[in-house]
Amino acid sequence: MKRADILETGVAPICKKGVKAMKSMETKDWFRITDSIIKIDEKRKEETIMLLQKNIMEKQIKVISSRKRILFNQFRYMDKSMIYIHLIFCVVLLFIAAAMKRYGAEETDIILYSLLLSGVLGIVSVVGISRIFGSGIAELSESCYFNVRQIVALHMLISAIINLTVLSIGIVFVGVQWQISLLRLGLYILVPFVTAQSCCLKVLLTEAGRKNSYLLIMVGAFLVIFYMIMGSIPELYMATAYAIWAVALIIGLMLLGIQIKALFKGIEKGEIICMN
Secondary structure: OOHHHHHHHOOOOOOHHHHHHHHHOOHHHHHHHHHHHOOOOHHHHHHHHHHHHHHHHHOOOOOOOOHHHHHHHHHHHOOOHHHHHHHHHHHHHHHHHHHHHHOOOOHHHHHHHHHHHHHHHHHHHHHHHHHHHHOOOHHHHHOOOOOHHHHHHHHHHHHHHHHHHHHHHHHHHHHHHOOOOHHHHHHHHHHHHHHHHHHHHHHHOOHHHHHOHHHHHHHHHHHHHHHHHHHOOHHHHOHHHHHHHHHHHHHHHHHHHHHHHHHHHHHHHOHHHHOO
């Protein structure tokens, strides 16, 4: 039986000779035989080619080579809802600090509220990142022009700029108004902020933390209670405790750096995205 006969009938002769002939056929032979059977309308083929050529000539292809332009477009098309919430929360923090000064809050009160509000600010920063994975379309985002790593990195950059600006303004304002050392106040504010971010990122690195947003909220609520307990212990704010606060800040920054690295490594390997 010829090769063309085998293709037309769709049945190979059940014999050793037929099987051997099929095995000996190369892939290109199968394609050639298949193409010979398909009837092509030459007129429609020519019309299709002309239409494709016309569309190619009319299509405008914009090549983006500038990093500044890429960054602008990424910020333009990303989901900015959490950034707006973050900004509103920061404005509220500054208004609370101003209101506390107006109504004559004591130094112990402003230190307690600084602990709480800086910790909550750290939690809000990570919640914005968790929405990228909790949306359920992280795999789709990875296939787009701006992949998940770029989106997370840009969100972290914007969040870091907002946080550093607000924390710096808050430290200077509270330090000047309540006559508190800026170094001392900086430790009181930065330690809970970094600790909150580190704990929330640890939750985000787990599969359960990415699938269940309530787990992140529960951890945040636990941290707020913990900071309230810390604020009620005056011994923690003595001059002899400065070294402890400084060590805590260094350890917190190291842990935060390790977790950020683990987050990007997990995204690069696909481990975090595929868990979504």
